[in-house]
Amino acid sequence: MAGLLEGKAALVTGAASGIGRAAALAFAREGAWVAAADRNLDAAKATVRAIEDAGGEAVAIACDVTDDAQVAAMVAAAVEAFGSLDCAFNNAGIAPFQFNSGGVLAADLEEASWLGLIDVNLHGVWRCLRHEVAQMRRQGGGAIVNTASVLGLVGSGGSAAYVAGKHAVVGLTKAAAIDHAPENIRVNAVCPGYIETPMTEDTMRKRGEAIMARVPMARMGTPQEIAEAVVWMCSDRAAFVTGSCWQVDGGYTAR
Numbered sequence: 001m002a003g004l005l006e007g008k009a010a011l012v013t014g015a016a017s018g019i020g021r022a023a024a025l026a027f028a029r030e031g032a033w034v035a036a037a038d039r040n041l042d043a044a045k046a047t048v049r050a051i052e053d054a055g056g057e058a059v060a061i062a063c064d065v066t067d068d069a070q071v072a073a074m075v076a077a078a079v080e081a082f083g084s085l086d087c088a089f090n091n092a093g094i095a096p097f098q099f100n101s102g103g104v105l106a107a108d109l110e111e112a113s114w115l116g117l118i119d120v121n122l123h124g125v126w127r128c129l130r131h132e133v134a135q136m137r138r139q140g141g142g143a144i145v146n147t148a149s150v151l152g153l154v155g156s157g158g159s160a161a162y163v164a165g166k167h168a169v170v171g172l173t174k175a176a177a178i179d180h181a182p183e184n185i186r187v188n189a190v191c192p193g194y195i196e197t198p199m200t201e202d203t204m205r206k207r208g209e210a211i212m213a214r215v216p217m218a219r220m221g222t223p224q225e226i227a228e229a230v231v232w233m234c235s236d237r238a239a240f241v242t243g244s245c246w247q248v249d250g251g252y253t254a255r
């Protein structure tokens with residue numbers, strides 16, 4: 001039986017770890033050729049090896065999404081490798097603690113922390129989207145999924161830059177979906193709840209019990225559970241789905 005993404009070329013940012021790695025593997029399992037991009041090239045190469053070991057085809061690309069020239073080169077390299085760009089998963093992102101902003105009240109954030117976090121989590125997504133759309137436009141269409149978060153839909157204490165950036169990714173997703181629908185380009189977002197990845201290890205160690213008390217399913221999600229939603233949104237099964245921001249969160253935002 002053919003996979004959901006048979007014959008499609010896909011690009012994943014943040015493909016070296018966590019959700020991005022799981023999505024890259026799931027794309028390949030569904031028959032896509034995968035460009036696995038990350039600022040950590042060695043770890044992206046490990047994702048590629050895992051895809052190849054499973055019988056898939058992939059290339060690793062070094063890219064820091066805070067650098068527009070690198071993002072342009074990433075999209076060009078993906079197209080060079082596979083001839084087109086049918087699906088793109090703009091997933092690279094960082095947690096509040098990675099810019100000294102975890103646990104800091106909104107008004108007490110250092111400007112550098114605010115700007116640094118927003119540059120990766122929001123501007124990085126926009127840079128990827130603009131270069132992907134330029135390619136998809138040339139080839140007559142495509143599907144883009146951005147990684148937002150449940151914190152793109154509801155607030156949370158001590159993480160204002162992260163929450164603001166993820167809310168903006170939701171807004172960007174809706175606006176871009178409207179702008180590019182006439183060009184046959186669909187733009188959606190996935191809003192993960194708390195997922196077992198290196199990003200959440202520290203937070204879960206410190207506040208795991210309190211966070212889980214808020215999750216109706218009383219557990220964390222797996223990166224694979226996010227990947228399944230992303231694969232579907234990128235596939236032709238989702239042909240009428242654009243501008244959606246899909247919570248995959250064990251019920252976190254249903255309360």
Ligand SMILES: NC(=O)c1ccc[n+]([C@@H]2O[C@H](COP(=O)([O-])OP(=O)(O)OC[C@H]3O[C@@H](n4cnc5c(N)ncnc54)[C@H](O)[C@@H]3O)[C@@H](O)[C@H]2O)c1
Binds near residue numbers: 093095120192
């Ligand atoms: N883990 C969760 O609970 C959770 C929940 C909601 C949303 N998210 C979002 O999911 C996405 C993936 O997170 P994860 O949990 O898999 O984290 P992770 O830390 O396991 O993986 C993130 C990957 O992004 C890469 N990356 C970071 N900054 C980059 C940059 N400037 N350029 C290129 N690559 C960069 C890292 O090298 C890493 O490989 C992020 O956008 C995150 O905000 C995660």
